[in-house]
Amino acid sequence: AQSVSQHNHHVILSEAASLELGCNYSYGGTVNLFWYVQYPGQHLQLLLKYFSGDPLVKGIKGFEAEFIKSKFSFNLRKPSVQWSDTAEYFCASGGDTGRRALTFGSGTRLQVQP
Amino acid sequence: GAVVSQHPSWVICKSGTSVKIECRSLDFQATTMFWYRQFPKQSLMLMATSNEGSKATYEQGVEKDKFLINHASLTLSTLTVTSAHPEDSSFYICSASPAGGIDTQYFGPGTRLTVL
Numbered sequence: 001a002q003s004v005s006q007h008n009h010h011v012i013l014s015e016a017a018s019l020e021l022g023c024n025y026s027y028g029g030t031v032n033l034f035w036y037v038q039y040p041g042q043h044l045q046l047l048l049k050y051f052s053g054d055p056l057v058k059g060i061k062g063f064e065a066e067f068i069k070s071k072f073s074f075n076l077r078k079p080s081v082q083w084s085d086t087a088e089y090f091c092a093s094g095g096d097t098g099r100r101a102l103t104f105g106s107g108t109r110l111q112v113q114p
Numbered sequence: 115g116a117v118v119s120q121h122p123s124w125v126i127c128k129s130g131t132s133v134k135i136e137c138r139s140l141d142f143q144a145t146t147m148f149w150y151r152q153f154p155k156q157s158l159m160l161m162a163t164s165n166e167g168s169k170a171t172y173e174q175g176v177e178k179d180k181f182l183i184n185h186a187s188l189t190l191s192t193l194t195v196t197s198a199h200p201e202d203s204s205f206y207i208c209s210a211s212p213a214g215g216i217d218t219q220y221f222g223p224g225t226r227l228t229v230l
Contacts, residue, residue: 036221042223043118043207043221043222043223043224044158044207044221045221090157090158100146100163100211100219101148101160101163102160102209102219103160104150104157104158104159105157106157107156107157109155
């Protein structure tokens with residue numbers, strides 16, 4: 001079975017700081033990877049996804065993620081965070097034996113201070 | 115973009131009663147819908163996968179007789195928590211996957227259930 005690990009549980013940054021959130025997945029087969037964001041009181045929104053091709057994926061709101069197969073990692077990055085990026089970020093994987101359900105990491109709470 | 119709604123957004127009920135939560139895909143047909151549960155400050159845990167016109171597939175440890183799922187149409191799935199108890203209090207989130215949309219899921223806003 002798949003598992004997804006997010007090692008940063010709570011990150012506090014100042015505005016304009018660079019962001020990198022770690023994500024590691026366990027499945028060794030074909031895997032699809034996602035980053036979702038959940039703003040306070042809102043539903044999950046897709047930031048970006050990787051299925052195949054260029055391992056550097058660009059998403060919305062200036063976010064990007066890099067798929068490194070040898071490290072089983074899919075870290076999320078943003079060069080300069082804003083106060084409005086304060087939210088919960090979830091890494092997820094899908095594609096286990098044809099299933100389309102997602103396996104979520106435990107989430108990282110990002111707090112950006114003005 | 116694809117929109118998924120849930121109703122109600124929050125519900126408070128007495129222990130022993132049943133609660134029905136609706137999940138609707140508003141602008142697309144969803145052959146598959148998923149039900150997740152999210153505990154406070156924790157991640158989403160998949161409860162079941164619901165395919166239109168067939169029985170739901172439940173994850174290990176999820177009681178199918180307690181969490182009844184019906185996916186009667188391509189735009190509606192319902193989750194009924196039967197004989198609810200305080201430990202069932204949680205945030206329930208559905209997602210819908212369009213026909214042919216490989217691993218693309220759109221999430222509803224969630225339903226907060228509080229059982230007294």
